[in-house]
Amino acid sequence: MxxxxxxxxxxxxxxxxxxxxxxxxxxxxxxxxxxxxxxxxxxxxxxxxxxxxxxxxxxxxxxxxxxxxxxxxxxxxxxxxxxxxxxxxxxxxxxxxxxVWADADTWFERQQQEEELQRLQVEHEATVKAAEEEGRKKLVQAREGETEDADDKMDPMAKAEAEALEENNA
The missing domain is CATH 3.30.70.330 (RRM (RNA recognition motif) domain)
Structure with missing residues (x-):
């Protein structure tokens, strides 16, 4: 061996x-x-x-x-x-x-801890991103409620989606 x-x-x-x-x-x-x-x-x-x-x-x-x-x-x-x-x-x-006692097991544990930390960090970033997206949507919705001409302030994609929805409902 x-x-x-x-x-x-x-x-x-x-x-x-x-x-x-x-x-x-x-x-x-x-x-x-x-x-x-x-x-x-x-x-x-x-x-x-x-x-x-x-x-x-x-x-x-x-x-x-x-x-x-x-x-x-x-x-x-x-x-x-x-x-x-x-x-x-x-x-x-x-x-x-x-x-000797500081050896084999701890290396694997350390690797696992590092992987776990990275995974948590990735999840955290995803959560923050989702929250930011949610915040933006709320802002857009709030603006729509405030003004009559909200259509002009919406981004083109959102505007197109809104118009498509209206046509489907008509």
């Missing part, structure tokens, strides 16, 4: 502008990369100054570690070690720098 930990490198000391493509480019000279990941801080949406590079071959990972440990990237000195898998609930749930 899980990946051989000897193919995954922990890369620490990343400058904040380093992105996954940058990390990939820095480590690809040593061999084929299977995966690059940089965990984001949920509150800032920035990475937490470390990432992981997984090679297909453990020899490539070893070469990358030998060459990239203490190397500079964007002016910062890198720390490159073999990543240690954290065993959670009997499986490898990825590489976390957080305590």
């Amino acid at each position: 899980g990946t051989n930990p000897k193919t995954t490198l922990y890369v620490g000391g990343l400058e904040e502008n380093v992105t996954e493509p940058v990390l990939h480019a820095a480590f690809i000279p040593f061999g084929d990369i299977k995966d690059v990941s940089m965990p984001l801080d949920q509150s800032t949406q920035k990475h937490r100054a470390f990432g992981f590079v997984t090679y297909l071959e453990k020899e490539d990972a070893a070469a990358a570690m030998d060459n990239m440990h203490n190397a500079e990237l964007y002016g910062r000195v890198l720390t490159v070690n073999y990543a240690q898998p954290i065993k959670i609930k009997g499986g490898e749930q990825g590489w976390a720098s957080q305590p």
